[in-house]
Amino acid sequence: MALFPLKAPLSLDELIKTTCKLYRQSLFKALPITLGLIAMFDFILYGSYLFPKAYVYLHPQIALFVVVIMLTTTGTMFCAIDTVGKAKPFSYGKLIIFTLQRFLPLAGCLFSMLLLPALIAGFCAGVYFFLGYNNFAQPILFAWFMFSSLILFAVFVPKLFAPLLVFIDSLSANDSLDESARIVKGCFARCFELTLFASLILLFFAVLGHLFLAYIPALKTLPFGVVEGVSQILLLLNAPWAFALLLTLKYDLQQRHPSLEVNKVEKPKIKEPQSVRATTSEGDEDKYNF
Secondary structure, X not given: OOOOOOOXXXXXXXXXXXXXXXXXXXXXXOHHHHHHHHHHHHHHHHHHXXXXXXXXXXXXXXXXXXXXXXXXXHHHHHHHHHHHHOOOOOOHHHHHHHHHHOHHHHHHHHHHHHHHHXXXXXXXXXXXXXHHHOOOOHHHHHHHHHHHHHHHHHHHXXXXXHHHHHHXXXXXXHHHHHHHHHHHOOOHHHHHHHHHHHHHHHHHHHOHHHHHHHHOHHHHHOOHXXXXXXXXXXXXXXXXXXXXXXXXXXXXXXXXXXXXXXXXXXXXXXXXXXXXXXXXXXXXXXXXXX
């Protein structure tokens, strides 16, 4: 049974239940894509250890290229979960080809999304260094860092669904940004809380191996690969739930803010009365012509 499109807006409890159902249905089908995303993520973090010392300097350039592939593969992940949610035929080849075709709109969308946050991030970083230069206490520096992080995330929220709209609804870069801002309007608090929750889930499981070592010193006696391997398995199992939550929230917002084109009512056509002269037959005209 298809979950999308939704028939009505969802309450918070219904949204979580729909997310969990979508997660169960799509977990194994999206598993190869999730593995690819985690492999690329690990290469970005730890790929320098794979290079000989003479070629370590190549890692940042290659990692930047991997980031681009990772962003595109994230679109494939959303498309895969969406295909399962709509109960459509599933094909990895078609999904990959489609997401590659949507790369240019995605690039334009991300570039537009980053302009304002980049300016705000520069300002926040300047204030942080100013506080550090003037020897403010560490709690103040930490508080400013957390506050500025929340501000940056809040700036992203109105545009956060634009990449999903590029892939799921096949919108252009500009249209996806406008549509994202439209569906978030009036539901900012709901979007902020749920998208932050999904982001924290991804972040938590991404750094879980380091948290294990930091808070459980006894694990330091184990090889780092064992601890990191366990955290990677947990990330593999839990990351799709965060993607499913964002996708379900996107459909919920669209149900709350239907497209204007869908609700557009066509004006009834009024038949104009014909003039008396227009309805006069040619024979009638001839009998008055001498």
